[in-house]
Amino acid sequence: MAAALQTPNTYRSLHRLGVVCGLAAGAWLGAAEAPVKFVTLGLSPVLISFVFVAGVFVARWTLPALLAGTGQVMLDLRSRPHLIVWAVLAGALWAVANTLTVFAIRDVGLAIAFPIWNINSLVGVFWGWLFFRELRAASRREWMQVVVAAVAIAGGAVILAGAARTASAAGVAAHAGAGIAAALGAGLLWGTMYVPYRKAYLSGMNPLSFVTIFTLGEGVTMTALALGFLGGASGLAAALARARPALFWLFLGGFCWVVGDLFQQYAAKYIGIGRGIPLSNTNQLWGLAWGALVFGELRGLSGAARAWVIAGSATMIMGALLMAGASASEAEQACWRQAVERECRRYGLRREEALRAQRGEFAAAEPAAPRRRAGDGLIVLAALGCFAGLALIARRQPLAVHTGWMAALLAAMLALLLAGGSLLWRRTRFH
Numbered sequence: 001m002a003a004a005l006q007t008p009n010t011y012r013s014l015h016r017l018g019v020v021c022g023l024a025a026g027a028w029l030g031a032a033e034a035p036v037k038f039v040t041l042g043l044s045p046v047l048i049s050f051v052f053v054a055g056v057f058v059a060r061w062t063l064p065a066l067l068a069g070t071g072q073v074m075l076d077l078r079s080r081p082h083l084i085v086w087a088v089l090a091g092a093l094w095a096v097a098n099t100l101t102v103f104a105i106r107d108v109g110l111a112i113a114f115p116i117w118n119i120n121s122l123v124g125v126f127w128g129w130l131f132f133r134e135l136r137a138a139s140r141r142e143w144m145q146v147v148v149a150a151v152a153i154a155g156g157a158v159i160l161a162g163a164a165r166t167a168s169a170a171g172v173a174a175h176a177g178a179g180i181a182a183a184l185g186a187g188l189l190w191g192t193m194y195v196p197y198r199k200a201y202l203s204g205m206n207p208l209s210f211v212t213i214f215t216l217g218e219g220v221t222m223t224a225l226a227l228g229f230l231g232g233a234s235g236l237a238a239a240l241a242r243a244r245p246a247l248f249w250l251f252l253g254g255f256c257w258v259v260g261d262l263f264q265q266y267a268a269k270y271i272g273i274g275r276g277i278p279l280s281n282t283n284q285l286w287g288l289a290w291g292a293l294v295f296g297e298l299r300g301l302s303g304a305a306r307a308w309v310i311a312g313s314a315t316m317i318m319g320a321l322l323m324a325g326a327s328a329s330e331a332e333q334a335c336w337r338q339a340v341e342r343e344c345r346r347y348g349l350r351r352e353e354a355l356r357a358q359r360g361e362f363a364a365a366e367p368a369a370p371r372r373r374a375g376d377g378l379i380v381l382a383a384l385g386c387f388a389g390l391a392l393i394a395r396r397q398p399l400a401v402h403t404g405w406m407a408a409l410l411a412a413m414l415a416l417l418l419a420g421g422s423l424l425w426r427r428t429r430f431h
Contacts, residue, residue: 018271022279028260030286055254091217107179114287123191152319159312204357245395
């Protein structure tokens, strides 16, 4: 049998890192969806998704430039050019899935839609097992833990779907079927999107490099969707003009999404998609908190539907945490190593370099990272300019919110950002 991918101490260290990154991802991914509530004010779901993706596009270039520099990103891409097409494909899947989530939020609300589309964790677990040897050679106990967790996640989705159909609030029950279908479609696409993720990280690619190219696929796909649904360039321009006061908040939501996605990428890299994605899917807890505590969504539901929402969310969260807690044995890590070696043989990569990347390490003999370029600063300044320009035209939207709960959730998000970011820096230097 092949040797373990890393020593027990190294794996435990990286498992803890992956768990913290997964929790931080959940907080930021959940909060990023809050501005999408503007769909209830009459804004087009496609327009909301387009502006959201614009914020994502800016963030996916700004954060890598700030943390690693574009020189490092370009070096990473030149050494692994085969991953460019995979990153573009992942971006296209993400753009379509994100648009479906806006329709889902419009039809069944944030608190209900979030847990339903988080079936992506089940899809990710299946692809991880099928393509990347995750859970191979796992013990019976580990398999039982995963199976129980999978049943809990699927059962929670069924409970939430029932809550949507029995909702008594006006405008919810009438469109519950369409909202559930949109949320399920988003979950299927997002679960499949993790296949390119795992290919990238088995090959040793830095998550900061992967998300930079990822944005090309999502930008092109989202632009095509917006032009098609909104009546061409003139229709898109008119829709943007009508939504000017809300653009800043949607753009900010996209930026926050990328912060969460980066944490999710590191979780997937170090503990696999079968564990990292379910853990990041605690974003459903944050989605429920924003929907119920900040926007008061549960006030419009009957007592029975409210109980279903709480029970379904709790069931899915417990399932996700149970799955994430199933740490890989040495035998399973040996299977991971076989997947790494397969990718190296297929694409002509250096085996030892790819294995070191799985541990977040650099070899002493490797050349130093490229020096930062002047363009890195320009990218950051351009992003600040975008925010400043949109902030000048932003206006408070007629959406009732509970400011006390909002402040509490934002404080928790910042605490997780500091904890996860500092741990990543100390352990990996964002490699």
